[in-house]
Amino acid sequence: MHIAEGFLPPAHAAAWGVASAPFVLHGVRSLTREVREHPESTLLLGASGAFTFVLSALKLPSVTGSCSHPTGTGLGAILFRPPVMAVLGTITLLFQALLLAHGGLTTLGANVFSMAIAGPWAGYAVYRLLRRYDVPLMVAVFSAAFVADLSTYCVTSVQLALAFPDPGSGFLGALGKFGSIFAVTQIPLAVSEGLLTVLVMRLLVQSSKGELTRLGVLLAGKQSRSETEEVAR
Amino acid sequence: MSRNTKINLLLLLAVAALAVLPLVLGLGDHKKEPFTGSDGEAETAITEIEPDYKPWFSPLYEPPSGEIESALFSLQAALGSGVLAYYFGLRRGRRQGERRALERDRGSGNPAGGTAGESTGEGA
Numbered sequence: 001m002h003i004a005e006g007f008l009p010p011a012h013a014a015a016w017g018v019a020s021a022p023f024v025l026h027g028v029r030s031l032t033r034e035v036r037e038h039p040e041s042t043l044l045l046g047a048s049g050a051f052t053f054v055l056s057a058l059k060l061p062s063v064t065g066s067c068s069h070p071t072g073t074g075l076g077a078i079l080f081r082p083p084v085m086a087v088l089g090t091i092t093l094l095f096q097a098l099l100l101a102h103g104g105l106t107t108l109g110a111n112v113f114s115m116a117i118a119g120p121w122a123g124y125a126v127y128r129l130l131r132r133y134d135v136p137l138m139v140a141v142f143s144a145a146f147v148a149d150l151s152t153y154c155v156t157s158v159q160l161a162l163a164f165p166d167p168g169s170g171f172l173g174a175l176g177k178f179g180s181i182f183a184v185t186q187i188p189l190a191v192s193e194g195l196l197t198v199l200v201m202r203l204l205v206q207s208s209k210g211e212l213t214r215l216g217v218l219l220a221g222k223q224s225r226s227e228t229e230e231v232a233r
Numbered sequence: 234m235s236r237n238t239k240i241n242l243l244l245l246l247a248v249a250a251l252a253v254l255p256l257v258l259g260l261g262d263h264k265k266e267p268f269t270g271s272d273g274e275a276e277t278a279i280t281e282i283e284p285d286y287k288p289w290f291s292p293l294y295e296p297p298s299g300e301i302e303s304a305l306f307s308l309q310a311a312l313g314s315g316v317l318a319y320y321f322g323l324r325r326g327r328r329q330g331e332r333r334a335l336e337r338d339r340g341s342g343n344p345a346g347g348t349a350g351e352s353t354g355e356g357a
Binding site (some may be wrong): 001002003004005006007009010043044046047049050051052053054055056057058059060061063064065066067068088095096097098099100101102104105106113151156160164165166167174177178181182185186188189192193194196198200202203206207 | 237240241244245247248251252255256260261262263264267268269270271272274275276278279282283286288289290291292293294295302306307309310312313314315316317318320321323324325329338
């Protein structure tokens, strides 16, 4: 999903930067508030950022015969809500842009929008929706991570198609082209990301019950108790 | 091995299988260069759609070779997994410490009743 340095026309690069900036600023505020009010959650925040760090460094082969990487943003979005993830995702993207020449500073706004804003929000929305209808926690976690991952790559495809519409078939033609490169490749990787996020959430349920209850992932009620018991057994 | 550990191992196994299967099944064989990055393929697609497009900015720093680049990618993964491992190790240690303190508080009067219930979560 990394749009390479200089590969978005200046107007597009600037527009995505302007679109992303308020989300990241708001995220910085939520993050500092979270740390100030709940210093004990700093460790778990670090772990959520670390998860994104690991997963976005893992380039995995896919069914299309090309390689891509997961995003790891679903977990943090579920735990700390998407604004916090906007910051953690931006840090990851900055690291890759500055040290790895992966992504770029001019395309940072667009990449932040897809990976650190759109993905986390889409995943979080799915998570909340499923939880409202009493879908089991781990099913909701898997779906959220899957959607956060896949939607990131769909947004990247839209961004590129907007900037480079096909001369013959226009925006939709280009969307098909970029979509087949990104979105199709990403489907099995999104499954992997879903499974890994479930794994980490299971470990968290075992190790950090109090924290998860405070964050509202586990309810203090009866239903969640049966869920934790099932996992903790 | 507890049922819990088995499920966790199965999850890891499924992820490994998803990563290895495309390689084993030779799904990249139809390509001139199999298993290149999708980011790079998108760059190629851009130049196909707009052959005249020239990137107007270049990275401030570029790893001088593929080796350095993969070293930096491993560094990224290592940093992340290090923090994750620290987190879970710390939590596990704390839980064990709490459990031990709890057992000590209950005293030597009824050690069997105290440990039997607690040790069920141990296999994590």
